[in-house]
Amino acid sequence: MSQAIKTAIYTKPLSIKTDPSLYYSVGGRIYELQGQDDAALPLLTYEVQSTPVAGLFDGEVYIKSQVLFTIYGHRRLGAEVIGTIEDQLYVLMKDAALAPSGYDRGVVVPLDRDRRTVFDEIIASESIYSVEATST
Amino acid sequence: MARIVGNDGVVSFGTHSILANAWSISISRVVSDVTAYGDGGTRVVGGMPSYTGSVSGFLEAGAADTSPELTGKFYSDDVVAVTLTAATGCTYTCSTCHISGASVNVSKTGDTTISFDFTASGGFVESWN
Numbered sequence: 675m676s677q678a679i680k681t682a683i684y685t686k687p688l689s690i691k692t693d694p695s696l697y698y699s700v701g702g703r704i705y706e707l708q709g710q711d712d713a714a715l716p717l718l719t720y721e722v723q724s725t726p727v728a729g730l731f732d733g734e735v736y737i738k739s740q741v742l743f744t745i746y747g748h749r750r751l752g753a754e755v756i757g758t759i760e761d762q763l764y765v766l767m768k769d770a771a772l773a774p775s776g777y778d779r780g781v782v783v784p785l786d787r788d789r790r791t792v793f794d795e796i797i798a799s800e801s802i803y804s805v806e807a808t809s810t
Numbered sequence: 811m812a813r814i815v816g817n818d819g820v821v822s823f824g825t826h827s828i829l830a831n832a833w834s835i836s837i838s839r840v841v842s843d844v845t846a847y848g849d850g851g852t853r854v855v856g857g858m859p860s861y862t863g864s865v866s867g868f869l870e871a872g873a874a875d876t877s878p879e880l881t882g883k884f885y886s887d888d889v890v891a892v893t894l895t896a897a898t899g900c901t902y903t904c905s906t907c908h909i910s911g912a913s914v915n916v917s918k919t920g921d922t923t924i925s926f927d928f929t930a931s932g933g934f935v936e937s938w939n
Contacts, residue, residue: 779812781815808813
């Protein structure tokens with residue numbers, strides 16, 4: 675069932691593919707955990723870091739997943755490019771209601787935005803969101 | 811039917827400006843013991859319910875209607891209309907809430923928060939769908 679949450683997270687950026695959009699900005703390069711070795715930049719990865727589960731008396735299950743989004747880009751293109759993409763991620767995900775199969779909905783709440791790190795020629799921007807959902 | 815989560819909440823608090831991010835409401839009543847000789851167990855009778863609650867959030871500025879209004883209105887027994895929303899269509903409303911207390915906290919290195927405590931006159935109306 676947790677795969678449904680991952681699928682819903684992946685599907686959300688696909689809803690808008692034309693410029694300007696998150697999907698367009700990362701060239702459709704959206705991966706779970708990490709990008710392909712030969713993938714061009716920028717790209718977006720997502721990682722479901724934790725999913726606490728609470729069983730309800732009626733047999734349903736309430737979950738609150740913590741999801742890490744990371745945007746990778748070339749440092750030579752400047753940090754502002756990453757910021758623009760991070761803004762698009764925020765606008766797309768803030769208060770969004772995902773549609774994971776088998777759940778009532780997945781309410782997305784931003785928790786931590788745009789934490790930057792640099793390594794070699796890469797700039798990375800990490801953002802953390804929570805996804806709350808109840809099984810149906 | 812979707813499970814309600816905190817992110818669905820909304821607050822409307824009269825003309826007092828507050829960018830709210832939390833609300834609470836408590837209901838209490840006196841329960842009188844009317845146990846008499848011959849009763850097989852304790853018997854009680856409930857009294858009138860009393861509704862109290864609070865809203866909290868942040869101060870705002872930059873427009874004519876952003877004042878928290880913590881002075882003038884309080885001299886004349888300030889009464890406000892309160893709507894507490896858990897989710898769309900799921901609300902508690904009361905048009906005659908008396909503000910019993912307010913608190914503003916400003917610190918140089920911290921948040922600028924405000925909170926109101928209120929007591930309802932006549933009770934709240936629950937609307938749920």
